[in-house]
Structure formats: C-alpha cells, structure tokens
Amino acid sequence: MLIKCPYCGPRPSEEFTILGDASVRRPTSNDPATMDQWFDYVYLRDNPKGRYKEYWHHGGGCRSWLVVDRDTQTHEIFGTQAARDATLAENKKGNS
C-alpha cells in the first residue's frame, strides 16, 4: 500500500502506524451520566466493509497525523488529509 502524505508525497505504508477509526469522537464531558458516550467512543466500532476513514501517523517521515480514506475490501486509498484539516473541516460543517 502506498499512502500519499500531504507533506511527503506517496510513501510506503510501513513508514506509517495506524491508530484506527477516525469517525469516533471523544466525549467532552466527565459527567458519569455521559458513560454511554464514553463506552461508545472507547469500545464500539462501525467496522464497515467498504470505504473507511482512519487515522495514520507518519512516524517514519514528517510525523504528522493523517486521515486516510481507504476501502477495507480492496485496500484502495481514495484520499489523504492532515488530521487537523479534516477535523477543522468537519467542525465547520457541523457549525454551519
């Protein structure tokens, strides 16, 4: 697999480490009433067969966190974005 890092260009996947599902959102509250949200965040996954957004870390390169849009059936990669940009874009979408 080649992952196209937005800073370094296409690089082999062994330069990267995967963290996992980029769709989960860390709850903002410590209130015990939000336990269900925490349970969901820590343990439950959609685990889709098909397109999937996931966090990768370019530890063997520029050391930035990325969001990779990949197909779990074919391993095809559709796009890569810096994790910060992806989150900012999503927050903007959520606010508007």
Place this chain on the structure above:
Amino acid sequence: MRYSVFSLLKNSFSGHKNWAPAWREPQPKKEYDVIIVGGGGHGLATAYYLAKEHGITNVAVLEKGWLGSGNIGRNTTIIRSNYLLVGNNPFYEWSLKLWEGLEQDFNFNAMVSQRGVLNLYHSDPQRDAYARRGNAMRLDGVDSELLDREAVREMAPFLSFDNARFPIMGGLLQRRGGTVRHDGVAWGYARGADLRGVDIIQNCEVTGIRIENGKVQGVETNKGYIGCKKLGLAAAGNTGEVAAMAGMKLPIESHVLQAFVSEGIKPYLDTVITYGVGHFYVSQSDKGGLVFGGDLDGYNSYARRGNMPTVEHVIEAGVAMIPGIARIRVLRSWGGIMDMSMDGSPIIDKTHVDGLYLNCGWCYGGFKATPASGWCFAHTIAKNEAHALNAPYRLDRFRRGYMIDEKGVGATPNLH
C-alpha cells in the same frame, strides 16, 4: 455409515467408488428450531453439539460460501491452552480435552497431534513472566513445564541460541498442545451434524434478520426467507456486518492475518515453536511444509490478502529464530479475516434480542477454541443461559469493566 477398518475394506473391493457423500445438500425448510449463521468450524461445531448434547436436531447451518471456506481453512492449525488470566484457562483446557477425544467422538480422522507447543524466552524478565504463566496454568490443572536452554537445545538444536541481541534462554512447554488437520475438523463436525439431522446449506448468504417485538423471527437469504425460533451468529470476520442486520454495534474490528506454508522438506520440526521476540509461530505439516505465521497486518480489512511489509516482518522473525530456514522457499501465503475484539478475548453470549445469540471476537485464536466454542455456544442457545465456562465471555463485560486482556494493551484491536 460409520467409518471403520471394515468400511474401508468393504469399499476397497469396489475401488473406493461407492463411498456415500459425507453430508447431504438439502434445500432449506420453511422453519427451523435453530439457525446458525456461518458454516465454519465454530458454526458446525455448534450444530453438532446442539444435536448431540441437547437433542436439538431441527437445525440449519447457513454458509454463504462453501463449507469451511473461511478461517477454519485459513489458520496455522495450532491447539493449546497456555493462558494466564482467570477465565481463559478453564475454557481453553476444556477445548483441549474435547480435542483429545474428538476423533472417536465424531468418527472422523482429524489428525489431532499432541506434539507440544514451546514458547521461547530470551531474557530473565521474560523467564519470570513465563514461570508465572506456567504456574497459573498448573493452578487450573493444565500441564506446563519451564525448560532451560539445554532442554530446549535437546528438542530443537537448530534454533539460534547464540543470537547476540536475543539469545534463547529456555522455553515454556505445553506437551499436550499441538496441531490438528484443520479441514478435517470442519468435515468431521459437518458429517457428525448431518448424520444427526442438521441441514447444512451452502451458498446461502444471510441478507437480513427479521425481528418482531424484540424477538427473532427468521432470516432473509439469497434462497428466500427462512423462519427460526433461535438464531446463532458465528460469522467470524463478517460478524460486524451480520450483527448490524440486528441493529447491533459491536466491540469488534475486522483485520487481516496472513499465514504461510513452505515447500515440503524432510522431517525437521516435530513440535510447535513460537518466538519470544518477534511474533512468529511455526510447525511442520505431515506433507513436510513448514506452516507459519506472525502478526496482523494492522489495518482494518475484509480483503483476505495482506501486504508485503508484514510478509517481510514475519519471515525476518522466522529466520532470526531458525537461521536454517533462510533458504527454504515459500510455497503459498494467504489471508483470513479476524474478528478482533477490544480485549483480545471472545464473546459467547445472549443479546438484547430474544432468541438471538452471538459468538465472535476470536481474534486470531479461534481455531484451538473450535470444540469448546461450539460446545458452549450450543449450551447457551439450548438453555438460554451461559455455561460457567463461557460466563466470563459476556458481551457486556466491556461496559462493566471486566475485560480479559491477556496481552494488556487495552482497547486496541489491532495489537491483540
């Protein structure tokens, strides 16, 4: 027909042309008492024990491909019960005991070979950790022996004992561990279940689960709707997809694990050896090939094939452990899709839907568990409650904080 030396003799007179098929190919009935989704090792074993132990024979096993086309045919065939944590050893030891009597029980040669499983250690702290694990095993009545360097050398003189960075200092041996002919397990359970009246329906993919008023009614398939009173899911890597049909989101991710077999060589390795530095495990099949594997690729996948970095990593670990295999050629490699759970331990439980039962989360240790998994799942389905052996493997343990995390890496499915 019962297989025996007499049936073999009888059929040899007709040139072995008149053997009956080992199982029927029935059309689905309108309704069953129990439907099992997944015709792999665990699903077939569940159907077998439902019929044999609980007298429930109006059962169908639905398999979307051909029988045993999933992980039962894609593993490295190792059986063992060398666990540390409370909850694991009684279950896996029961599995090993079932393996020991399996061939007589289901009248099929599964080539169960208790050739031993040896885990190597390379440092004093690792020796202490293995001693602790060995003691935990003994407390649960499981056999274990801590070997020193010379005892390991006697067993396997070809290992890299004098590696400068990771010298081999000894190993933890479970003599009752070993290997089994994996396809034989699927065939034996299928035949045993079929003889007792279970319908095994191949090329039958479940496309939906019908639930009314919180109770399972049946499944939609590519062969039409089939009703059932109880439904058991044993879909391994596809568990997430099937469970989603019942509105469930699980603590499971699907990952690809690769395995390899080398060209056939003369008898060389008469046990199972695992490396204590990298993740590498190897045995030699009766055909002569070295069967080996290592870690997951690490990324979520349903592809049943992996990538080169993992191939390189596994083979590096293998050559570091046994330098002599460097010149052996790899014949084949393949991938299987593992249902990796959030604590590395399985789930055998009821669900929030009445009549729906779940068997998943086997990570890459599902093969050795096949008999006990089927046995416990059958008990859970028949009695509508968990057996003491699978009571620790409840679905709600994640919410309640009762994880069974052998590797101690937390909620990171790709690291278990």
